[in-house]
Amino acid sequence: MYRIKTLNKIAQKGLSQLDQTRFQVADDVCDEDGILVRSADMHDYEFPEALRAIARAGAGTNNIPIERCSQAGIVVFNTPGANANAVKELVIAAMLIASRDILGGAEWVQEQAHTPNVDLVTAVEKGKSQFVGPELYRKTLGVIGLGAIGALVCNIALDLGMDVYGYDPFLSVDAALRLDRHVHVVKDVNELYKVSDYVTLHIPYNKSTRNFIDAHAISKMKGRVRVLNLARGPLVNDDDMIEALQTGRVAKYVTDFPDEKIAVEHNVVALPHLGASTPESEENCAVMAARQLQDYLMNGNIVNSVNLPNVSQDWSGISRLCMIHRNSPAMLSSIMSILSEDGINVENATNRSKGDFAYTMIDVNARVHDEVKAQLRAIPNMIRVRVLKH
Numbered sequence: 001m002y003r004i005k006t007l008n009k010i011a012q013k014g015l016s017q018l019d020q021t022r023f024q025v026a027d028d029v030c031d032e033d034g035i036l037v038r039s040a041d042m043h044d045y046e047f048p049e050a051l052r053a054i055a056r057a058g059a060g061t062n063n064i065p066i067e068r069c070s071q072a073g074i075v076v077f078n079t080p081g082a083n084a085n086a087v088k089e090l091v092i093a094a095m096l097i098a099s100r101d102i103l104g105g106a107e108w109v110q111e112q113a114h115t116p117n118v119d120l121v122t123a124v125e126k127g128k129s130q131f132v133g134p135e136l137y138r139k140t141l142g143v144i145g146l147g148a149i150g151a152l153v154c155n156i157a158l159d160l161g162m163d164v165y166g167y168d169p170f171l172s173v174d175a176a177l178r179l180d181r182h183v184h185v186v187k188d189v190n191e192l193y194k195v196s197d198y199v200t201l202h203i204p205y206n207k208s209t210r211n212f213i214d215a216h217a218i219s220k221m222k223g224r225v226r227v228l229n230l231a232r233g234p235l236v237n238d239d240d241m242i243e244a245l246q247t248g249r250v251a252k253y254v255t256d257f258p259d260e261k262i263a264v265e266h267n268v269v270a271l272p273h274l275g276a277s278t279p280e281s282e283e284n285c286a287v288m289a290a291r292q293l294q295d296y297l298m299n300g301n302i303v304n305s306v307n308l309p310n311v312s313q314d315w316s317g318i319s320r321l322c323m324i325h326r327n328s329p330a331m332l333s334s335i336m337s338i339l340s341e342d343g344i345n346v347e348n349a350t351n352r353s354k355g356d357f358a359y360t361m362i363d364v365n366a367r368v369h370d371e372v373k374a375q376l377r378a379i380p381n382m383i384r385v386r387v388l389k390h
Helices: 066-071 084-100 102-113 120-131 148-159 173-178 189-195 215-219 238-247 279-299 331-341 370-377
Strands: 002-006 023-026 034-037 053-056 075-077 140-144 163-167 184-186 198-201 225-229 250-255 268-270 319-326 346-354 357-364 382-389
Touching: 002 279, 034 279, 053 279, 066 075, 075 279, 084 102, 084 148, 084 198, 084 225, 084 250, 084 268, 084 279, 102 120, 140 148, 140 189, 148 163, 148 173, 163 189, 184 189, 215 238, 238 250, 319 331, 331 346, 331 357, 331 370, 370 382
Parallel strands: 002 023, 002 034, 034 053, 053 075, 140 163, 140 198, 163 184, 198 225, 225 250, 250 268
Antiparallel strands: 319 357, 319 382, 346 357
16 A cells, blocks of 8 residues: 655545555655645655655645755656646736736726715726726737747737747757747747747746846846746846836736735736646646656656656566666666576666666566565665566
8 A cells, every 4th residue: 555645735636546445645644655745845854764756736846855855766746737728828817917907907996986976987987098008919929938838828829919939948849849830939038038028937947047037138128028927936036127127127027926025016916826726727737746656656657757767668577676776887787787697587678867867667577586676775876676566
C-alpha cells in the first residue's frame, strides 16, 4: 500500500485517479511514499526516508526545495498546461481591464448609486468620459514565453484582431507547432518591446529570470505600454515598475502577485492570484498530478519532472530497476557489470540525464535479490535504487 500525503486540499477528481486498493491518501499519513501539494511551503519540510515523489498540482514549484529533493532521490512533478486555459482567459480580462478602466468605472457607478439625490442615469452620461480607453483591435501584443499558456494567448489574441509578437529563447518544436503561423516569433526580446502596446509574461521564475522586466527592459518599450504579470511576482522589479508608472512610461500594470508596495500604486490593477482559480483548472491539475505520481510509484515512469529527465517505457521483463544517480561517467557500465556478474539478462534499458542528475530504468528477466540491490546502492554517486515487480 502506497501512502500519499496531501498538504493542501486536492480536487476529489484528482484523488479518485489513485487506485484505492493500492493507495492510502490523507493529510495525516506518516512515512509517506508520495506527496500531493499545491501552494504549501515545503522548504523546511522534513523528508521521511520513504518519500519518493512530490507532485505539485500546478506549474510553479518555487514552494518546493528542488535541489534538496534531487539530492535525496525524490522526483518532483508539476502539471504544465493543466491550467493554461484558465490563465489565457485571465490574460484577456487583464488586457481589457488595463485598457478600459472597467473596474474604476464599476466602482464609480456604485459610488454614484449610493450618493443621495443623484440622478444616476444623468450622472453616468456626464461621467463616463473619464473611463475611456483604447480597444485591443489592431493593437500589438508581445508575449514573453511561448509554452502552453503563451501559445494559447498568442492564438486567441490573433482572433481578437491583434498583431502578435512572441519571444522564447527555449522555444521547443512542440511549442512552435502550437503557434499560429501569423505570430511574429523574434529572437531578440527588444524587437518585441519596441512594437508592443501590451506585454504579457509567461515564463518560469528562477535565478536567471528574476527581475526580467526592470528599468532597462522598460526603457526599450513603447511609451504608455501596458504590462501584465500573471506568471510570478519577482519576474518584475517592483521599484522600477513603480517609477515607470509614476513617469507615465507604463500606463497600467496588472499583477496577479500583489504585495504591500505595488498594490497601493496608482495605475496598478492587483489581482489576488486568480490565474488558476477555476474549478476546471484545479481539477485538471489534480488529475494530472495524481496520474503522474501513480505512474512513477507503480511503474517507475517519469513524466513532467522538474528535477529529473522524462523516462517512460513499457514493461518487458519480470522486474524493473529504477535508479536515480549523479550524472557521472561510467555509471551505466557499472550497473550493467553488476547485473552481468549475477547472470541477470537485460530486456530493455533507458538512461537519460538532466543537469547534474540522471535516471536509469532497466527491465530484467529475473527477480532481483537483496544482494544485487545492495551492490547497486554501493556504486559511487548512486542516490536511490528501487525494484518493481510486474
